Amino acid sequence: MPYEPPTHAVERSLRATTGAKVVAGVDEVGRGAWAGPVTVCAAITGLRRPPTGLTDSKLLTVKRRNELAAELRDWVTAYALGHASPEEIDSLGMTAALRLAAVRALEGLPVRPDAVILDGKHDYLGGPWQVRTVIKGDRSCVAVAAASVIAKVERDAMMAELGAAHADFAFAANAGYPSPVHRAALEERGPTPHHRLSWAYLDALPRWRHLKKVRTWPEASVPEIEGQLGFDF
Incomplete structure (x- = not known):
């Protein structure tokens, strides 16, 4: 299906209305996975013409996504990645874990x-x-699209490496997301050290549901996260 290429319209708007000189696009991957970290990429692209075919990483084939990521790493002005581990997701909750990963990326x-x-x-x-949220920004904004592609390829590579020690889970194919093979491996072997133990998938696994971690406290606040990171804002 044809799609409109991303533009610098939002970045130009921020520059014009706020005086921002450096604008970063931020996107995440791994939010809905059962295993592995949540990964955030922050990318600065300036106002240059983007590589041909840049769009939301989910619209690209694996081959094209990998090719484009390699091109983007050299093309962007700068980029950095941040991760929040399964343990941090279980402890903090997803919203706070996303912020943790995003802060790590931006500070990088x-x-x-x-x-x-x-x-x-x-x-x-x-x-x-100063944050501007954009629905489907990974399709419409150049910097966010670049961040989405880099984040996806980097996390997929991480999951493939983790999967080498857990072949039955097929992490190289499913990147830790739900799939029939992944579910079957969980039923047979239980969660690996890379699984999120506060996730609802454990409710459907009678042999392993006793491992589920239930948070009985609110998600961590912004000051608590900043204290963990040691950043002075």
Whole structure:
């Protein structure tokens, strides 16, 4: 299906209305997985013409996505990745874990962005950055699309490496997301050290549901996360 290529329209708007000189696009991958980290990429692209075919990573074939990621790593002005582990997801909750990963990515950039374009409608990042949320930003915004492709390829590679020690789970194929093979392996072997133990999939596994971690406290607050990271905002 034909699709419109992403543009710099949102970035130009932020520059014009807020005076932001450095704008980063941010996207995540792994939110809905049963296993593995949630990964966030922050990318700064400036206003240059993007590589041909850039779009949401989910619209690309594996081959094209890998090719484009390799091109993007050299093309972007800067990028950085941040991860939140399964243990952190279980402990903090997904919203706080997403922020943890996003802060790690943004703090990994060589320059601090003046503003951030965040894919989706929910601002899980908050201050001190000025955030603009954009629904389907990974299709419409150049920097967010670049971040989506890099994040997806990097996390897929991580999951394939983890899968080498857990062949029955087929992490190289499913990247830790639900699949028939993944479910069958869970039923037979139970969760690996890379699985999220607060996830509902354990409710359907009688042999292993006793392993489920139930959080009885609210998701961690922003100050709590900042204290864990040791950042002084």
